[in-house]
Amino acid sequence: MSEVDVVILAAGKGSRMKDDLSKPLHKVAGLPMLEWICRAVRKFNPKNIIAVQGADEDFSSYVDETVVQKEQLGSADALRCAFPKIDAEKLIVINADMPLMTENALVDLVEKGEGFDAALLTADLKKPFGYGRVIPVGERNVVEQIVEERDATADQEKLHLVNAGVYLFRADYIKRAINNVTTDNSQSEYYLTDALPGAKIVQVADWQDILGVNTQQQLAAVSKIARKRINDQIMANGVTMIDPLTTYIDANVLVGTGTIIKPGTVIEHDSVIGAENEIGPYAHLREKTVTGIDVHIGNFVETKNAKIGDHTHIGHLTYVGDAEVGQAVNIGAGTIFVNYDGKNKHMTKVGDRAFIGSNSKLVAPVEIASEAITAAGSTITDNVDRHAMGIARQRQTNKSDFWQRMPHEDFATEYDAKHDQRDDQP
Ligand code: UD1
Ligand code: CA
Numbered sequence: 001m002s003e004v005d006v007v008i009l010a011a012g013k014g015s016r017m018k019d020d021l022s023k024p025l026h027k028v029a030g031l032p033m034l035e036w037i038c039r040a041v042r043k044f045n046p047k048n049i050i051a052v053q054g055a056d057e058d059f060s061s062y063v064d065e066t067v068v069q070k071e072q073l074g075s076a077d078a079l080r081c082a083f084p085k086i087d088a089e090k091l092i093v094i095n096a097d098m099p100l101m102t103e104n105a106l107v108d109l110v111e112k113g114e115g116f117d118a119a120l121l122t123a124d125l126k127k128p129f130g131y132g133r134v135i136p137v138g139e140r141n142v143v144e145q146i147v148e149e150r151d152a153t154a155d156q157e158k159l160h161l162v163n164a165g166v167y168l169f170r171a172d173y174i175k176r177a178i179n180n181v182t183t184d185n186s187q188s189e190y191y192l193t194d195a196l197p198g199a200k201i202v203q204v205a206d207w208q209d210i211l212g213v214n215t216q217q218q219l220a221a222v223s224k225i226a227r228k229r230i231n232d233q234i235m236a237n238g239v240t241m242i243d244p245l246t247t248y249i250d251a252n253v254l255v256g257t258g259t260i261i262k263p264g265t266v267i268e269h270d271s272v273i274g275a276e277n278e279i280g281p282y283a284h285l286r287e288k289t290v291t292g293i294d295v296h297i298g299n300f301v302e303t304k305n306a307k308i309g310d311h312t313h314i315g316h317l318t319y320v321g322d323a324e325v326g327q328a329v330n331i332g333a334g335t336i337f338v339n340y341d342g343k344n345k346h347m348t349k350v351g352d353r354a355f356i357g358s359n360s361k362l363v364a365p366v367e368i369a370s371e372a373i374t375a376a377g378s379t380i381t382d383n384v385d386r387h388a389m390g391i392a393r394q395r396q397t398n399k400s401d402f403w404q405r406m407p408h409e410d411f412a413t414e415y416d417a418k419h420d421q422r423d424d425q426p
Pocket of ligand 2: 095097212213214
């Protein structure tokens, strides 16, 4: 393929989202939509990825170059803003709000659009609402016109062939054609779709690839599909999921073969889960959780920025944040790694085969050596040496004959009384 530049149109206001976050930065399975697009197009090895952004945005960390569209005059105007940065012969233009786009669909567009001045991806949608409708020239796979839903007649609205918002252009063609685009439409905007008559229609293989996000509801719908794709990929690598529908795994997560993930589990970005682990139910593995082989993380355990060694068990009701935990460690129920002092986060280290008693608080920075113990219920603020036990709680005292000093309700007698009454009923 000859050289190609990519322009991501990302300057729209996103007003239909009804919140203050810039639309391309809304996250889908842990990654901003813009990042999803960049991942799909980067596989092409494009010459340059250029984002068109609004005056208040800065997307420079995602792309090679950015240009500002000062006023949101429409998608054609947005593309025009990028022209000074374009020097490849071909151009892929893509809306920033379609995070499910895949490399396969883009390859298809480029291959099937070969020899045309312009080509676009389309899909046949059961519910085409909100998309521009594509009207072909007779039976041919060439565009006669694209009508936005707002501008469509009742008959045109019934069409199910929609414009995905991904285009392939010969650069010299679009630089000329864009000059013929006017603002003669209901929004008085320059529509890029008005430069597409004559373009080759390329039907996408998987209609989900083209779904766009204009509203919060669409963001949720697209996220669900993204998560299903992630889960399918992970299961294909030999991971067991008891209930994929309630297993929420971000992009950028690896899970090793033979691991079992139970319902209600969330695994966030940049986590690496080893082989043969047992995770959940209801475990929350936040960013940068890294586990070894045969690790057990049970119900209501939260981890974050934590390295956890082979064979370690963290069974119940525990928070492990900013920690290095060795191999074959047992962490008792209700343990808290106290990592935050109100301003800074501190590290906790726990050595191999250490035994952390239930309901321990490990106040970081602190180190529990290998084969050291903490007594249940201890608040550990000092390091514990190898083979030692750290105990930090008051010694128990028992006060005799205390029962008689307490008021009591006799539940059993009350219960019996109620049942007796019922027995009297006819
Ligand atoms: C657009 C298409 C529609 C297609 C749909 C696919 C146009 C006119 N319509 O509609 O045919 O079916 O996408 O999802 O293109 N943008 C700018 N500057 C602007 C206006 C928009 O950069 O002045 C960017 C937006 O950030 C967005 C993209 O262009 O990424 C499309 O704009 P949007 O308002 O989302 O268009 P749709 O109504 O979804
Ligand atoms: Ca859109």
